[in-house]
């Protein structure tokens with residue numbers, strides 16, 4: 208991994224969530240300078256490249272099209288192969304970046320992929336054979352974090368802020384009920400509504416309730432969410448007898464899930480794999496690592512390839 212340049216889009220914070228049209232425009236502005244910066248940091252030039260990997264989906268169509276069109280043009284101009292990468296596979300295979308400096312999960316392993324758009328438990332048999340064992344029936348975990356944060360008046364993305372406040376609070380201060388769904392399925396929309404009603408009720412009694420109890424509220428929300436995640440992983444291990452457990456995706460940056468998973472090595476006898484912090488939220492290195500494994504297999508895309516907004520981890 209020679210360079211991993213990430214351009215953040217501040218524009219969305221004032222709207223309290225990602226505005227698709229603004230995201231595509233920001234991609235359009237950022238893509239040329241970001242690629243130039245990546246080459247510069249890596250200390251290489253364009254003609255040193257052997258292939259171009261890009262995200263073909265899933266995601267917001269406008270943003271995907273910017274990357275797809277740019278990559279097709281670059282690959283064609285340089286006369287090198289083009290490699291379309293599945294964003295969900297990339298989160299998981301991020302565990303294989305810098306594989307000489309840490310232990311990588313052996314096949315088969317389980318991965319809990321948790322992000323702003325997805326929540327799924329995946330069984331990984333080899334680099335490209337993946338199977339979804341369970342997923343969310345409604346909101347994703349990251350969405351639950353971001354929407355709860357919005358209710359509390361915290362800025363977008365709220366996940367990291369809830370995590371920060373939670374560290375100072377009492378996780379048992381307030382109780383939220385957990386959803387009743389299948390052993391490997393998730394549901395977070397009920398929790399979001401429960402939090403909304405709870406806050407509305409308390410604020411009626413005390414207008415300063417959120418301000419006075421912010422750390423305890425955040426800690427209680429986080430405790431509820433992470434307990435659900437741990438329970439589901441436990442169910443998946445029980446069902447598959449696979450004891451190698453990884454986490455991936457933006458929410459795997461969360462301090463509580465990282466801590467609880469690490470503890471499970473002792474309490475549950477699992478072997479766990481926690482990604483480096485910089486490979487948790489969306490990044491270029493994770494697309495690069497999938498590109499690398501596909502390159503070894505000569506798995507290339509034609510220049511007629513197109514972006515796909517909906518793409519499962521096994522596609």
Ligand SMILES: Nc1ncnc2c1ncn2[C@@H]1O[C@H](COP(=O)(O)OP(=O)(O)O)[C@@H](O)[C@H]1O
Pocket residue numbers: 321322323324325348349350352353364365366367370456457458459460461462487488489
């Ligand atoms: N420390 C954290 N705790 C909880 N959620 C987090 C944390 N850091 C990032 N997130 C959440 O991760 C999500 C972003 O995930 P990511 O994979 O980068 O994006 P996307 O879902 O768009 O692919 C957001 O919902 C964000 O709030």
Ligand SMILES: [Mg+2]
Pocket residue numbers: 294298322323456457488489
């Ligand atoms: Mg992501």
